[in-house]
Amino acid sequence: VANDEKADAVRAAAHWFAVLSADDVGEQEHLRWQRWLAADPSHHAAWQRVQALQQRFADLPGQVDRRIASHALRRAVEGRRRTLKTLAGLATLAGTGGAAAWLAAGTADWEPWAGDQRTGTGERRRFALADGTQAWLNTASAVALDDDSGRRGLRLMRGELLIAAGADARQPRRPLEVATAEGRVSASRAARFDVYRDAGCCRVTVFEGTVDVLPAATPLGASVSAGRQLVFDRAGVGAVGVAQALRAAWSTGVLLAEDMRLADLVAEFARYVPEHVACAPEVADLRVVGAFPLDEPARVYRALESALPVRVTRRWNLWTRISAR
Amino acid sequence: VAGTLTHFDHADELGGLYAQHHAWLHSLLRKKLGCWHRAEDLAHDTFLKVLVSNAATALREPRAFLTTIAHGLVVNHWRRQDLERAYVAALEVHGATHGPSPEERALAVEALCRIDALLANMPPKARHAFLLAQVDGLTYAEIATRLGVSERMVKKYMAQAMHRLLLAEA
Numbered sequence: 077v078a079n080d081e082k083a084d085a086v087r088a089a090a091h092w093f094a095v096l097s098a099d100d101v102g103e104q105e106h107l108r109w110q111r112w113l114a115a116d117p118s119h120h121a122a123w124q125r126v127q128a129l130q131q132r133f134a135d136l137p138g139q140v141d142r143r144i145a146s147h148a149l150r151r152a153v154e155g156r157r158r159t160l161k162t163l164a165g166l167a168t169l170a171g172t173g174g175a176a177a178w179l180a181a182g183t184a185d186w187e188p189w190a191g192d193q194r195t196g197t198g199e200r201r202r203f204a205l206a207d208g209t210q211a212w213l214n215t216a217s218a219v220a221l222d223d224d225s226g227r228r229g230l231r232l233m234r235g236e237l238l239i240a241a242g243a244d245a246r247q248p249r250r251p252l253e254v255a256t257a258e259g260r261v262s263a264s265r266a267a268r269f270d271v272y273r274d275a276g277c278c279r280v281t282v283f284e285g286t287v288d289v290l291p292a293a294t295p296l297g298a299s300v301s302a303g304r305q306l307v308f309d310r311a312g313v314g315a316v317g318v319a320q321a322l323r324a325a326w327s328t329g330v331l332l333a334e335d336m337r338l339a340d341l342v343a344e345f346a347r348y349v350p351e352h353v354a355c356a357p358e359v360a361d362l363r364v365v366g367a368f369p370l371d372e373p374a375r376v377y378r379a380l381e382s383a384l385p386v387r388v389t390r391r392w393n394l395w396t397r398i399s400a401r
Numbered sequence: 402v403a404g405t406l407t408h409f410d411h412a413d414e415l416g417g418l419y420a421q422h423h424a425w426l427h428s429l430l431r432k433k434l435g436c437w438h439r440a441e442d443l444a445h446d447t448f449l450k451v452l453v454s455n456a457a458t459a460l461r462e463p464r465a466f467l468t469t470i471a472h473g474l475v476v477n478h479w480r481r482q483d484l485e486r487a488y489v490a491a492l493e494v495h496g497a498t499h500g501p502s503p504e505e506r507a508l509a510v511e512a513l514c515r516i517d518a519l520l521a522n523m524p525p526k527a528r529h530a531f532l533l534a535q536v537d538g539l540t541y542a543e544i545a546t547r548l549g550v551s552e553r554m555v556k557k558y559m560a561q562a563m564h565r566l567l568l569a570e571a
Contacts (some may be wrong), residue, residue, distance in 0.1 A: 094556045099540040122567070129566050130471035133516060133535040140509045146536035147491035150516055150529055152483045160546040292545065307493050311547070314494040388533050395436055 082118055088342040089122035089127060094128075107136040151276045151309070163179075195235070196220040198348050200327070205369070215270075215348045215370075228252045236272040238327050239263075241285075257312050259291035269300075281323040289313055306367040331368040331376070338362040339383065341396040342398060349373050351390075356399035359386050404523055419448055426467050433475050443478060447471045484513045523565050530555050535550035 080147045092109050095101065113119055136145055179276040193213055195201050201213045212328050215220055219234020230237065243253040243266050254271050258278045261271050267285025271278055279397070285386055291299035291386055293310040299309040300306050300316060305323070322344070325332035331348075333341050340358035346353040348370050362384050368376045377388040379399065387401045419530075426447060430440035437489045450470045488510055492501070501509060504563045520528050530548060534555075539547070548555070 086567045087564060090560045090567060093563045097534055097541075097559055098552075098556060099542055125567055126563060129519075129563070129570065130535065132519060134516075136512050136536075137505070137508045140505075140512060141495065142454070142536050143540065144488070144495050145509070145513060145516075146490040146532045147483060147494065148513055149520070149532055149536070151487040151491065152480075152513075152517060189420065240551045275486055275490055277494060290535035293549075307490075309490075309494055312494070356435055360515070392439065397436075 081116075082122075085116065085118040086125075088112060089126050089162075093126045115398040120218050145198070147309075147311070154401065155201070163312075178296075192220045197350050200329070202327075208242055212238040214238070216325055222255065229255060231255045232273055234272055234273060236270065236323075236326070238268075238270045238324060240268045242266050257292070259289065259308055261287055263287045270326070272323065277307055277309045279305060279307045279323070281319045283319065283324055324372065325367070329370050331370050333364045333366050333368065336364050336366055338380075338386070338398070341368075345370075345373075345376060349396075352395040354395065354397050355395065358400045359384070359398060418451065420469055422463055423448070425464070426471060428478060429468070430475070432472055434478070434511065439478070443474050448500040449528055450474075481510065481514055484517055485510045488513060519566060519569070521569075523562060526550075527558040527565070530558035534559060 087279065092112065095105060095168050096109060103401075109369070113123055129373050136142065145263055146351065193201060193203055195213050195215060196218050197216045198217075199215060203211050203213070204205045205211065205228060209228065211219075211230070217237065218233040219235075219237055220228035220231045220233065228241075228255070230239075232254055234337065238256060239252065239254065241263050243249060249264070251262045251264040252267075253260055254259075256273050256278050258273070261267065261278070261280050262267070262283055265285055269285070269287050270281040270283070272281075273373055276333035280300055282286060282302050282304055284302050286299055286301045288299050289306060291307055291310055291312055295395040296311055296312065298306060298308075298313045298316070304316050305319045306316050321334060322332045322336075331341070331345055336344075339355045341364050342353055342355040345368070364380070364384065366379065366383065368379060377390070380386055381388055381401075385401045386398050389397045389399065391397075423444060427440050427444045430443050431437055433445065434440050447467055447470050450558070451467070457520070470531075486508075523531070526548065530544050533544045533547060534541070541552045541559075544555045545552045
């Protein structure tokens with residue numbers, strides 16, 4: 077019986093927490109809560125635990141922006157689902173072949189292969205839409221055609237897509253639209269732009285023309301003009317920045333580093349190779365300038381070794397480590 | 402912690418355990434993590450945990466015991482990495498003008514890990530609503546709009562989330 081009472085007190089405390097956290101709490105409600113609180117010591121004890129828990133959520137280091145913290149905590153769940161599935165898959169794997177397959181799975185976004193066009197790691201593909209729009213699909217990407225009478229549409233499931241859209245030949249002109257789980261990117265006139273989807277975020281980089289960005293969960297979008305880029309997720313758009321030529325150069329098979337941190341270059345390059353590539357912290361901040369051939373990892377590693385004070389260690393074609401020489 | 406150390410009064414026992422199983426554990430972790438160095442770190446952490454845990458079980462079923470501990474560490478490792486990634490992406494989305502220093506970033510990720518651990522296994526919508534209220538400080542009306550549900554539903558999520566937290570902590 078004592079346990080039941082305690083369970084009831086805990087349930088009631090959770091209820092009162094929800095009531096009192098509301099925007100407008102009436103006088104009556106307050107009085108009822110106080111009566112509940114005073115009715116039994118177990119109520120008081122349960123309420124103290126509620127307060128202690130609340131405190132733990134308030135307990136963020138001073139310099140951490142609460143909005144950013146909340147955002148990260150909410151988004152991390154998406155990564156979590158992927159991790160759990162990956163771990164479940166591990167049980168059936170054995171040996172080095174298994175490890176390689178698992179590494180590939182670990183970098184995959186957890187959306188099913190439903191694309192009309194898809195590429196494996198290290199692959200790139202060029203294709204054209206019925207209206208003549210040119211498209212390039214980058215490494216480990218999937219896209220589905222989503223045309224209807226009102227628009228020219230593509231759905232990017234994973235990875236990266238570069239679009240060179242002409243004006244629509246048909247009248248009335250239909251906008252060209254790239255949809256992702258995070259929102260829509262559309263161009264109503266000729267435009268060249270790149271959409272890169274990664275970890276619940278989309279980066280839009282515009283090289284010619286203007287595109288409109290509309291996140292899925294808010295009516296507040298933004299326009300991005302040529303030479304600009306912007307990151308958005310379902311909940312909103314970030315600040316507009318300067319476009320990186322890198323985001324178009326891949327279509328020509330080149331990783332273009334314009335004064336890039338080595339760690340960022342390695343993270344970008346890792347998308348194109350099946351092995352795990354890690355950059356040691358002591359060399360992460362070295363700056364790199366250069367054009368690296370995406371299809372020739374060995375040349376990229378040699379180039380890094382000759383240009384920077386680093387050593388590249390490769391093991392069993394499973395991982396590559398870049399550390400100080 | 403000092404008290405639990407008495408389980409391993411005999412350094413020989415732990416030394417033996419280490420000598421016999423370290424290479425095996427390291428290779429297991431390397432397959433899981435795909436990285437020799439991280440595997441080394443986690444193997445080390447695994448033996449540290451053994452040091453402060455129940456020696457009897459460790460000695461009776463060493464590999465099963467080490468696997469269980471190592472698995473927990475691997476899950477934490479990925480969770481932490483997910484949080485760190487999400488944090489960096491969130492900084493970018495919110496247009497943070499200057500990135501945090503490595504120390505600030507480590508502290509922030511640490512704090513996020515603590516909060517995230519509290520929210521483990523919470524239904525996604527309750528978790529979402531709870532974070533928007535407790536961390537962002539949004540009102541129920543604002544949360545209702547964001548989630549596309551009624552305010553009454555938001556209140557229900559909040560009660561559900563707090564109830565789970567209280568039960569998990571008990």
